[in-house]
Each structure stands twice: as C-alpha cells, then as structure tokens.
Amino acid sequence: MMKWIPIALALMLAGCSSTPEMNYYQLPSASKSTVVSSREDASRPAVWVEHVSVPDYLAGNGVVFQRSDVQYVIASNNLWASPLDQQLQQTLVANLGEALPGWLVSASPLGQSQDKLNVNVTGFHGRYDGHAVISGDWILEHQGQIIKRSFSLTLPQNKDGYDALVKTLAAGWQQEAQVIANSILSNN
Template sequence: MKKWLTIAAAVLLTACSSGADNKSYYQLPVATQSGGKSMASQGNRLLWVEQVAVPDYLAGNGVVYQTSDVQYVIANNNLWASPLDQQLRNTLVANLSSQLPGWVVASQPLGSDQDTLSVNVTAFHGRYDGSVVVSGEWLLNHQGQLMKRPFHLEMKQKNDGYDEMVKVLAQGWAQESASIAKEISRLP
C-alpha cells in the first residue's frame, strides 16, 4: 500500500511540476490606423529601413527585465515569438508606412533614389520600478546628407506582468516611430 502511495505522490508531483515549464511567446502589436485608409504604400519618395540592430543581451529569445541598476534577467519562459530585431523592423516599416503619405517604406532596397534608415536599439526592456525603457539612435541617409538622432523613452506600466510590459514596450516603439516619421516628413 505504501508503494502505491509513493507512486501516486510521485505522479502528482510530476504533473504539478510540468506546469511550471509553460512558455509564453510575445509578438509586438502593430499600431493600426483607422479611417478607412489603405495600408498600401504609394508615392514617389522611397525609404528603405535597412536594419534595426539590437545588442547581444536583447538578441536572444527571452524577454529582458532589469532587476537593479546593474543586473538584467533574460526570461526562460517568456520569449519573443520571432527575433526581436525582426519584430522591431517589421513594426517600424508598418508604422512609418501609415504615417508617411507619399512615401513607399520597405524592409528591402527600393532603388537608387531611396533614402536609407538604420536604427540601433540599445535598450528595450522592463525595469524593477515598473517602467519600460526604449532607447537608441537612428541614422537617416537622405540624398547623401546624414541625419542622426538619439532617443530615450521611459514609460510606466499600469499593471504588472509580461503582457503589460510588452504592450508598453510596443507603445514606446510606436511613439518613437511617430517621432522618426515627423522628422522625415519635414525633409525637402
């Protein structure tokens, strides 16, 4: 009888512990525009989003969380559904496409008369104080002229958890996309 109780306890513990290995996958949402506007890009101005680079600590699968001034944790069970640099590039292209009428924005070369945008993201993570951090710099080559701008955003999460953190990170990235679009729209 004791043997069966031991086996039953082992099976029960195994069943409970297997739930601890559940993984969650996150994808950055793309900001949508309302008003019936077509998402198809048309125009005579061309912008190639050449790259969005991230440092090694952000390039892995795990969502990053800063636990102190000097320590970062890369999650094992809260993972990016696709590489973060790809997600950032895809959402940037989508956001700029909707915010720059008259421009064709793409993630591949468009021709010899294109402007080229490169972004270096240095921070894209949650933080112990309930904030998220989105920072880096972007470089635009417009008709042979270079324009370089740093960015640094800190935004507060309203709720705890990775779902909320990813949503606020996406809002910060959308806000920076709008800032880039505003600068580009001023170009001659």
C-alpha cells in the same frame, strides 16, 4: 490504507514537477495595409529601413528584464516569437508607413532616390520599477544629408506582467516611429 500513501506521494511529486508554460510574444503594429500600383510607387517619396540592430543581450529569444541598476535577466519561459531585431524592423516599417501617408516605406531597397534609415536599439526591456525602457539612436540619409538622433524613452506599465510589458514596449516603439516620421517630413 498504508498502500495508498506511496501513490498519493507519487501524484503530489508529479504535480510539483510539471514544466512551466512557455509564452511567445510578437510586437503589435498599428498599420493598415494598402495596395498601390507600381506606376504610383515610382512617383512617391520612399524610405528604406535598411537595418535595425540590437545588442547581444537583447538578441536572444528571451524577453529582458532589468532587476537592478546593474543586473539584467533574460526570461527562459517568456520568449520573442521571432528575433527581436526582425520584429523591430517589421513594426518600424508598418508604423512609419502609417505615419507617412503617401510615402513608400520598405525593408528592402527601393531605388536610387530613397531615404535610408538605420536604427541601433540599445535598450528594449522592462525595469524593476515598473517601467519599460527603449533607447538607442537612428541615422537617416536624406538627399546626401545625414541626420542622427538619439532616443531614450521610459514608459510606465499600466499592469504587471509580460503581456503589459510587451504592449508598453510596442507603444514606445510606435512613439519613436512617429518622431522619426516627423523628422523625415521636416527634412523633405
């Protein structure tokens, strides 16, 4: 009986020392892809999403969570599947494409007569009170005119956990894309 005790202890320690599971997140977009001929593209109004920037604390791999009014934690096991700035740009292009039917929206330069959009995201994280925070500003260059707007969204999460946080952040980002699209349409 005594010789089984070290084996049982070893098994218990092995069970306790297992490494936590890594989770990777990608922002979903509501875009439907369409194929349009290049002849049609030339006559369509166009928007170039030139750049989406994020501050250093959001530029790492970990999803960010705000623990208090002054403390932020960068997750080590809940990670972005690709850099957040790239995900934000890709989903913004997809969401704007959905919100601007008849427009050509791209992350690459499109020609001489395109609108140009740059976005600076200052907040894209979860918060201790169960809300997702999305903030920043964007600048749209439209026919020689510059339009600058700030945004600040605080959205409640429906559930706890990183899955719900990422879905809430994506919904807020899509909401801001609609605001940008409305501004583009009203200035066109």
